[in-house]
Amino acid sequence: xxxxxxxxxxxxxxxxxxxxxxxxxxxxxxxxxxxxxxxxxxxxxxxxxxxxxxxxxxxxxxxxxxxxxxxxxxxxxxxxxxxxxxxxxxxxxxxxxxxxxxxxxxxxxxxxxxxxxxxxxxxxxxxxxxxxxxxxxxxxxxxxxxxxxxxxxxxxxxxxxxxxxxxxxxxxxxxxxxxxxxxxxxxxxxxxxxxxxxxxxxxxxxxxxxxxxxxxxxxxxxxxxxxxxxxxxxxxxxxxxxxxxxxxxxxxxxxxxxxxxxxxxxxxxxxxxxxxxxxxxxxxxxxxxxxxxxxxxxxxxxxxxxxxxxxxxxxxxxxxxxxxxxxxxxxxxxxxxxxxxxxxxxxxxxxxxxxxxxxxxxxxxx
Numbered sequence: 001x002x003x004x005x006x007x008x009x010x011x012x013x014x015x016x017x018x019x020x021x022x023x024x025x026x027x028x029x030x031x032x033x034x035x036x037x038x039x040x041x042x043x044x045x046x047x048x049x050x051x052x053x054x055x056x057x058x059x060x061x062x063x064x065x066x067x068x069x070x071x072x073x074x075x076x077x078x079x080x081x082x083x084x085x086x087x088x089x090x091x092x093x094x095x096x097x098x099x100x101x102x103x104x105x106x107x108x109x110x111x112x113x114x115x116x117x118x119x120x121x122x123x124x125x126x127x128x129x130x131x132x133x134x135x136x137x138x139x140x141x142x143x144x145x146x147x148x149x150x151x152x153x154x155x156x157x158x159x160x161x162x163x164x165x166x167x168x169x170x171x172x173x174x175x176x177x178x179x180x181x182x183x184x185x186x187x188x189x190x191x192x193x194x195x196x197x198x199x200x201x202x203x204x205x206x207x208x209x210x211x212x213x214x215x216x217x218x219x220x221x222x223x224x225x226x227x228x229x230x231x232x233x234x235x236x237x238x239x240x241x242x243x244x245x246x247x248x249x250x251x252x253x254x255x256x257x258x259x260x261x262x263x264x265x266x267x268x269x270x271x272x273x274x275x276x277x278x279x280x281x282x283x284x285x286x287x288x289x290x291x292x293x294x295x296x297x298x299x300x301x302x303x304x305x306x307x308x309x310x311x312x313x314x315x316x317x318x319x320x321x322x323x324x325x326x327x328x329x330x331x332x333x334x335x336x337x338x339x340x341x342x343x344x345x346x347x348x349x350x351x352x353x354x355x356x357x358x359x360x361x362x363x364x365x366x
Contacts, residue, residue, distance in 0.1 A: 042193035071106040091232035138185040307363035321356035
């Protein structure tokens with residue numbers, strides 16, 4: 001066993017020494033080398049492809065680390081916002097829902113980037129080391145082939161003088177074996193390198209489409225969440241400016257929520273509205289104006305009076321009415337007097353068929 005290992009080690013040393021000698025002679029220009037320009041082109045393409053893939057993999061790994069850091073920072077920020085936003089303020093429950101939705105959105109975004117983008121990218125780049133090993137093996141076999149070719153040429157030159165047919169025959173056999181080994185690897189690489197190079201387009205299209213689609217969904221949904229958060233804070237600011245200092249409206253039937261991203265905000269309780277504009281709904285569904293400045297002349301049937309929006313309002317439920325600053329609204333009776341809510345009016349926006357509830361202190365009578 002020890003003797004066999006010694007023989008194998010000696011052969012390995014001899015082979016490495018022979019390759020080193022052949023490379024030195026080739027570099028010095030003492031002997032020629034087998035050229036394959038087509039293979040050289042394939043190898044150049046392979047090297048560029050590998051360098052590009054490795055850079056993409058490196059940069060994307062760095063990007064995911066940054067996304068996860070931003071995810072953690074977003075969570076701590078939202079936790080702080082929820083802590084500072086007092087429970088009695090309008091929109092407290094909706095803010096809690098939106099911040100929870102933001103956290104879930106970040107987690108889903110980071111997961112998809114890792115699972116649907118990074119893993120396929122790692123699989124793609126994983127092909128290059130194995131292919132590189134095969135190329136290096138092919139190059140070693142090419143040196144062996146060139147070395148046997150030069151040795152056989154020397155034997156042929158000396159055979160004419162010594163007529164040593166045995167060495168010539170053995171040299172020819174070694175040359176043929178080296179040639180076959182080299183050509184098998186070379187032929188395989190002539191097929192595999194172009195195929196790998198051509199696969200880059202399909203991979204990049206699929207991978208980048210997934211990346212960009214994931215980014216688009218994340219940013220669109222994030223924009224919706226922050227739009228909702230902005231609306232919540234805007235309403236709090238409006239109430240604060242008007243001095244209403246309202247608490248969240250307490251009702252016997254809690255408002256239903258659909259999802260964390262689109263959960264409705266609790267309706268404003270406008271008990272202390274502007275003294276120049278108070279409306280009181282009668283028990284039988286009628287309405288009486290406490291403001292003498294409202295003009296009730298020449299109104300269509302069923303219209304109690306008209307108001308003009310002093311603030312914009314985005315409806316939070318299907319039975320509410322959205323409007324912009326300056327919109328004109330016709331105040332009408334509730335369909336069912338039992339549906340009346342303090343501080344809210346039933347109205348129809350002029351020029352449209354839109355009808356619904358709206359906060360009284362967002363408008364003024366005209």
